[in-house]
Amino acid sequence: MNACSIRDLTKEYVLKSETVRALRGVSFDVPEGDYVAIMGPSGSGKSTLLNLLGCLDLPSSGELLLGTDNVATMTDDQLAEIRSRRIGFVFQSYNLIQQLTVVENIQVPLYYQGKLGPKERKRCIDLAQRVGLEDRLGHRPMQLSGGQQQRVAIARSLVNDPYFILADEATGNLDSKTTAEILALFDQLNSEGRTIIMVTHEDEVAERAKRIVRLRDGLLQSDEQNSMESRKE
Numbered sequence: 001m002n003a004c005s006i007r008d009l010t011k012e013y014v015l016k017s018e019t020v021r022a023l024r025g026v027s028f029d030v031p032e033g034d035y036v037a038i039m040g041p042s043g044s045g046k047s048t049l050l051n052l053l054g055c056l057d058l059p060s061s062g063e064l065l066l067g068t069d070n071v072a073t074m075t076d077d078q079l080a081e082i083r084s085r086r087i088g089f090v091f092q093s094y095n096l097i098q099q100l101t102v103v104e105n106i107q108v109p110l111y112y113q114g115k116l117g118p119k120e121r122k123r124c125i126d127l128a129q130r131v132g133l134e135d136r137l138g139h140r141p142m143q144l145s146g147g148q149q150q151r152v153a154i155a156r157s158l159v160n161d162p163y164f165i166l167a168d169e170a171t172g173n174l175d176s177k178t179t180a181e182i183l184a185l186f187d188q189l190n191s192e193g194r195t196i197i198m199v200t201h202e203d204e205v206a207e208r209a210k211r212i213v214r215l216r217d218g219l220l221q222s223d224e225q226n227s228m229e230s231r232k233e
């Protein structure tokens with residue numbers, strides 16, 4: 001079961017002089033295979049929500065269920081296991097290691113998990129091909145365009161065959177043509193049954209999702225199925 005459910009989720013950041021209430025009670029369900037765009041003004045809590053969904057941080061209160069697992073009751077080891085096995089992350093800034101080649105960057109998660117054997121190496125090359133980088137395997141990030149770097153990051157997010165892909169402004173640094181190529185890749189991943197949750201402030205990007213959730217001041221402002229035909233092109 002790879003649905004995700006959040007109930008009355010809150011997150012407070014306690015600073016020296018004040019407490020910031022970044023999420024103030026947000027509830028929604030994400031069925032398996034959904035494709036959700038999270039929108040909202042700067043400071044509305046989008047990244048905070050994505051970090052909680054990705055088990056990168058824990059809520060102050062409320063419930064986050066991934067399948068039947070309640071994240072709040074998990075140990076750090078269990079959370080780390082979920083992050084690496086079930087969730088793929090894609091960020092605006094790609095977060096690649098400059099000294100490593102395309103294939104080596106894709107291998108990084110496996111390297112840290114101590115799981116990098118011949119079979120896994122082959123799989124990383126397959127993933128590079130899958131995202132259209134078959135003739136860039138030995139290039140380093142500096143030698144690649146922004147779109148190509150994001151493809152590397154997407155391939156890396158897939159090494160553990162995750163159920164969830166979480167993307168934070170993944171196309172924020174890309175021109176519209178390259179954005180379209182990256183979104184086509186997300187469409188493919190979603191059509192394989194992977195659940196995609198992406199934060200974006202761009203309408204054209206959000207319109208590709210099946211559903212648009214809007215946050216405002218740490219609250220859910222709206223949650224609508226996306227009827228836009230642009231998805232189907």
Ligand code: ADP
Binds near residue numbers: 015022044045049
């Ligand atoms: P968004 O992604 O919509 O711009 P964020 O989730 O980044 O919103 O931020 C929501 C609120 O929480 C903002 O007021 C922000 O300043 C605050 N915030 C986010 N992360 C932290 C943090 N690590 N420490 C303190 N405050 C934070």
Ligand code: ADP
Binds near residue numbers: 144
């Ligand atoms: P895009 O239109 O996708 O942004 P670019 O115009 O940035 O692509 O790059 C076009 C081609 O030039 C790409 O195939 C990329 O590999 C190569 N390239 C881009 N930047 C560099 C660089 N700094 N060094 C070497 N090759 C580069």
